[in-house]
Amino acid sequence: MHIEPGLVDGTKIFLSYATGTAAAVYATKLAVDAVKKDGFVSLLLRSLLCIGLVFSFFELLPHHPVGVSEVHLILGTTLLLVFGVAPAALGLAGGLAIQSLFFALQDLSQYGMNVTTLLVPLFATYALARRIVPQSMAYVDISYQQAFKLSVAYQGGIVVWVGFWALYGHGFNAANFAQIGSFGAAYMTVVLLEPLVDLGVLAAAKALHRLNGSALVEQRLYNAA
Numbered sequence: 001m002h003i004e005p006g007l008v009d010g011t012k013i014f015l016s017y018a019t020g021t022a023a024a025v026y027a028t029k030l031a032v033d034a035v036k037k038d039g040f041v042s043l044l045l046r047s048l049l050c051i052g053l054v055f056s057f058f059e060l061l062p063h064h065p066v067g068v069s070e071v072h073l074i075l076g077t078t079l080l081l082v083f084g085v086a087p088a089a090l091g092l093a094g095g096l097a098i099q100s101l102f103f104a105l106q107d108l109s110q111y112g113m114n115v116t117t118l119l120v121p122l123f124a125t126y127a128l129a130r131r132i133v134p135q136s137m138a139y140v141d142i143s144y145q146q147a148f149k150l151s152v153a154y155q156g157g158i159v160v161w162v163g164f165w166a167l168y169g170h171g172f173n174a175a176n177f178a179q180i181g182s183f184g185a186a187y188m189t190v191v192l193l194e195p196l197v198d199l200g201v202l203a204a205a206k207a208l209h210r211l212n213g214s215a216l217v218e219q220r221l222y223n224a225a
């Protein structure tokens with residue numbers, strides 16, 4: 001994830017520290033809940049898997065600068081459905097931190113903005129999943145329509161947050177709107193691909209029955225709530 005350095009600077013950047021801290025606090029709360037539900041070892045293993053996957057998504061999958069940020073295939077909904085919301089959140093934050101510390105030092109000052117942009121849409125997507133996926137349905141059985149709605153929620157949330165940071169940092173002017181628009185248009189193409197990836201991964205998981213009950217995956221993946 002790479003919001004352009006300098007997009008928000010000066011004293012304005014302190015807002016990103018506040019939002020990033022709030023997101024981290026909520027992620028910690030989810031992690032505590034996950035430990036109570038599945039145990040510390042399960043949370044640790046799934047979080048480490050997510051960190052490795054997120055780092056791979058950022059560094060190995062195609063990504064292109066467009067407008068005020070970069071277009072990535074982050075697969076937030078895939079992580080959420082397969083590993084659970086807490087490991088997904090820790091994975092996004094951890095993968096982003098590794099990228100910033102070792103491969104993109106210029107992004108360190110942007111970490112609060114980037115982590116907010118990744119985590120808050122994840123939390124919103126988790127809330128939506130609880131509404132649109134019936135309690136009687138395991139995640140491996142969700143439909144394309146449900147996967148598409150979750151993808152729109154996550155990717156759309158990222159676009160909204162990037163747009164917010166751009167407007168907050170550079171104001172309401174034609175050039176800024178054009179940059180935000182080009183980023184948003186490019187990024188929403190991901191929405192067409194991510195549900196297919198989600199369904200492909202879920203179909204593969206469904207075929208791997210041995211993972212049912214494993215500490216490596218979210219229990220809701222195979223079992224109704």
